[in-house]
Amino acid sequence: MTDIQAPSDRELLIFKPKPSQPPPPATTGLIGWLRMNLFSSVSNTLLTVIGFYLIYLVASAVNHWGIELAVWNADTRRECLDQSPYGACWAGVFVWFNRFIYGRYPDLEQWRVSLTWVIFAAWMAPVWFPRVTSKVAIGLSAILIYPFLAGYFYLGGERNWFMEIMVSVAILSFVLCWAHVLLCLITGRGLGTTIISLSGYAGKHDKTHKYPIIAFGAVGFVIVYALISGWTLKEIGTNNWGGLFLTLVISGIGIAFALPAGIVLALGRRSKMPVIRVVCVAFIELLRSVPLITVLFMATTMFPLFLPEGLVFNKLASAIVAVCLFSAAYMAETVRGGLQAINKGQYEAAAAIGLGYWPMMALIIMPQALKLMIPNIVGSFIGLFKDTTLVSIIGLYDMLGMIKAVSQNPQWIGLHHEPLVTAAMIFFIGCFAMSKYSRHLEKKLGQGDRR
Amino acid sequence: MSVEEQETTEHISSALSDEVVIELNSVNKWFGEFHVLKDIDLSIYKGERIVICGPSGSGKSTLIRCINRLEEHQRGDIIVNGVTMGNDVKNIDAIRRNVGMVFQQFNLFPHLTVLENCTLAPIWVRSMPKAEAEERAMSLLERVKIPEQADKYPGQLSGGQQQRVAIARSLAMDPQIMLFDEPTSALDPEMISEVLDVMVGLAESGMTMLVVTHEMGFAKRVADRVIFMDFGEIVEQNTPEEFFNNPKSDRTQLFLSQILAH
Numbered sequence A: 001m002t003d004i005q006a007p008s009d010r011e012l013l014i015f016k017p018k019p020s021q022p023p024p025p026a027t028t029g030l031i032g033w034l035r036m037n038l039f040s041s042v043s044n045t046l047l048t049v050i051g052f053y054l055i056y057l058v059a060s061a062v063n064h065w066g067i068e069l070a071v072w073n074a075d076t077r078r079e080c081l082d083q084s085p086y087g088a089c090w091a092g093v094f095v096w097f098n099r100f101i102y103g104r105y106p107d108l109e110q111w112r113v114s115l116t117w118v119i120f121a122a123w124m125a126p127v128w129f130p131r132v133t134s135k136v137a138i139g140l141s142a143i144l145i146y147p148f149l150a151g152y153f154y155l156g157g158e159r160n161w162f163m164e165i166m167v168s169v170a171i172l173s174f175v176l177c178w179a180h181v182l183l184c185l186i187t188g189r190g191l192g193t194t195i196i197s198l199s200g201y202a203g204k205h206d207k208t209h210k211y212p213i214i215a216f217g218a219v220g221f222v223i224v225y226a227l228i229s230g231w232t233l234k235e236i237g238t239n240n241w242g243g244l245f246l247t248l249v250i251s252g253i254g255i256a257f258a259l260p261a262g263i264v265l266a267l268g269r270r271s272k273m274p275v276i277r278v279v280c281v282a283f284i285e286l287l288r289s290v291p292l293i294t295v296l297f298m299a300t301t302m303f304p305l306f307l308p309e310g311l312v313f314n315k316l317a318s319a320i321v322a323v324c325l326f327s328a329a330y331m332a333e334t335v336r337g338g339l340q341a342i343n344k345g346q347y348e349a350a351a352a353i354g355l356g357y358w359p360m361m362a363l364i365i366m367p368q369a370l371k372l373m374i375p376n377i378v379g380s381f382i383g384l385f386k387d388t389t390l391v392s393i394i395g396l397y398d399m400l401g402m403i404k405a406v407s408q409n410p411q412w413i414g415l416h417h418e419p420l421v422t423a424a425m426i427f428f429i430g431c432f433a434m435s436k437y438s439r440h441l442e443k444k445l446g447q448g449d450r451r
Numbered sequence B: 001m002s003v004e005e006q007e008t009t010e011h012i013s014s015a016l017s018d019e020v021v022i023e024l025n026s027v028n029k030w031f032g033e034f035h036v037l038k039d040i041d042l043s044i045y046k047g048e049r050i051v052i053c054g055p056s057g058s059g060k061s062t063l064i065r066c067i068n069r070l071e072e073h074q075r076g077d078i079i080v081n082g083v084t085m086g087n088d089v090k091n092i093d094a095i096r097r098n099v100g101m102v103f104q105q106f107n108l109f110p111h112l113t114v115l116e117n118c119t120l121a122p123i124w125v126r127s128m129p130k131a132e133a134e135e136r137a138m139s140l141l142e143r144v145k146i147p148e149q150a151d152k153y154p155g156q157l158s159g160g161q162q163q164r165v166a167i168a169r170s171l172a173m174d175p176q177i178m179l180f181d182e183p184t185s186a187l188d189p190e191m192i193s194e195v196l197d198v199m200v201g202l203a204e205s206g207m208t209m210l211v212v213t214h215e216m217g218f219a220k221r222v223a224d225r226v227i228f229m230d231f232g233e234i235v236e237q238n239t240p241e242e243f244f245n246n247p248k249s250d251r252t253q254l255f256l257s258q259i260l261a262h
Helices: A029-037 A042-068 A077-083 A090-102 A107-128 A135-144 A146-155 A161-187 A191-199 A206-228 A243-269 A274-288 A292-306 A315-340 A344-352 A357-392 A399-407 A417-446 B060-067 B089-098 B114-124 B130-143 B159-171 B189-204 B216-222 B240-245 B250-260
Strands: B020-031 B034-045 B049-053 B075-080 B099-102 B177-181 B208-212 B225-230 B233-238
Touching (some): A090 A107, A090 A399, A090 A417, A107 A135, A107 A146, A107 A161, A135 A146, A135 A161, A146 A161, A146 A243, A161 A191, A161 A206, A191 A206, A243 A274, A243 A357, A243 A399, A292 A315, A357 A399, A357 A417, B020 B060, B020 B208, B034 B208, B034 B233, B049 B216, B060 B075, B060 B177, B099 B159, B114 B130, B130 B159, B208 B216, B225 B240, B225 B250
Parallel strands (some): B049 B225, B099 B177
Antiparallel strands (some): B020 B034, B225 B233
């Protein structure tokens, strides 16, 4: 035991970390990246050179056609061709751009369409503001109540009693939403709390708090109702709707309808009750096995045959119904996929703490499943947005329909490429924005269960 | 329960009453063709602590899962707190409100914080005001010794901490009976004791507990009765003292020699 010394007698080794050295040259930074990724071997260098050459060819051709030789100002396609036979005729796009966006909606009334877009943006914007409470209520009101306001602005004409009420409710909701948002941003208290404290109910029992809010809402409704009675907009039939506006109407309604309907169908398909399950499976499988164009034709040509004589069903309405049903069937399968990804233990845990079916679904299962499904849901939305162009085949003038119509205009006959390129860009902007937002949403919602 | 004097120093004395809270009368269950539970008869008294052990596939988990209807039995009666289990949804909900359950895999809700996990059921099932539910949940989290984790998400906690949250979540519903389905089997060895400590604390407070576990130390210390199951039958049930020192059947002896050998 003499060879092992007590620690105090031993000379302690002192550990000194080696100083860090710079990495070998040309492995980091731009040059390093280029070497690693593009020129790592002879064959890769060759492929890189060929690749860049192809990019150059495409880019120069696009530049040549779209910019260098392009005509930006002309009154007819003939003029375009006279100025530059091989260049793009952007002049045609400029002349018709308004039509691509609004279809045949009268020029003087187009502010109505634009205004509803602005209102929608203003309605939804507070959802992304920090410090604003009740965001779910704001978002829901934008999806459930706003369509009545937008619908009236688009259609105009006399309002029946139902529309009279719904338009009043919609205007009131919008005003209240923004009152709430401003109060939240300035005072930090929501509209409801402010009303309760101003009315002196703050000290009273919780259950009485709803009375001043109901009273406030009722007074607001009466005021709005009185203000808008007698105010009408010029009626514009749906046959004048068109362009991007019509595309957005159809896909917007389709998207807003697809998710809730898809959830209901998916739950129905997993239900233990045989009748509900069979109905849901039949609906989903039937609509999924038929092309959308067939569903559209059925809705606009076959369906009216079954209606009693004299009852004419609007072509746009049939198309919207068809798109809604079709997208709901697809969404149902997406939702079902998400539901199946949820661990059985989650259902059991929820059941074991006494939650019934609907609270279990709403509070435990759906929030987790929807988060998993975001990429697929947004994928369906993008698909739906693009699929609405099919309505041009059944004679609705959506953006693609308008482009076709323009190419048959005597003065612009044969103008195809430039409007199509424009439409492609508009669709790309819409789809890319949705895709980007879905990535953002995934990241934001994924924070909770990050390990 | 007559436990001898020298053992009671170790053993936690129970507040057993003669009121039956769970009664099983010749309960039978099949998974398809497979007969999982065969004529189970069992009475559990208020405040009683029961440990169920047995080899895997013996039906012990299925038995306690039948008690809150996570599994459906096909024949026989299960009566919990005087309510007979049937297909009536109202009865099932009434039973589930009184019976808490802790799972092997914790099954916390990953999208909710620890505090929200514990307040969800009181708010939605018992319609408790949020502030009160949060106050109660905090006191329960203190009881399981993790109040400082209240605002974290389950994924950020260790296994032992998650299981303690799961216990607090069940307790938030103020159950009269707690079922534990192998609560420590999925845990790393050094985390088992923190969960068992909480369960011992719960036993001390007089909770009626049914615990499926292989922690024999826990059984010796806490159980009023140990039940040994195999092939869907109750092979033997006895006080832990008798069960471990003087097993009646050869099957029990074999099982004990296998799990206590090391």
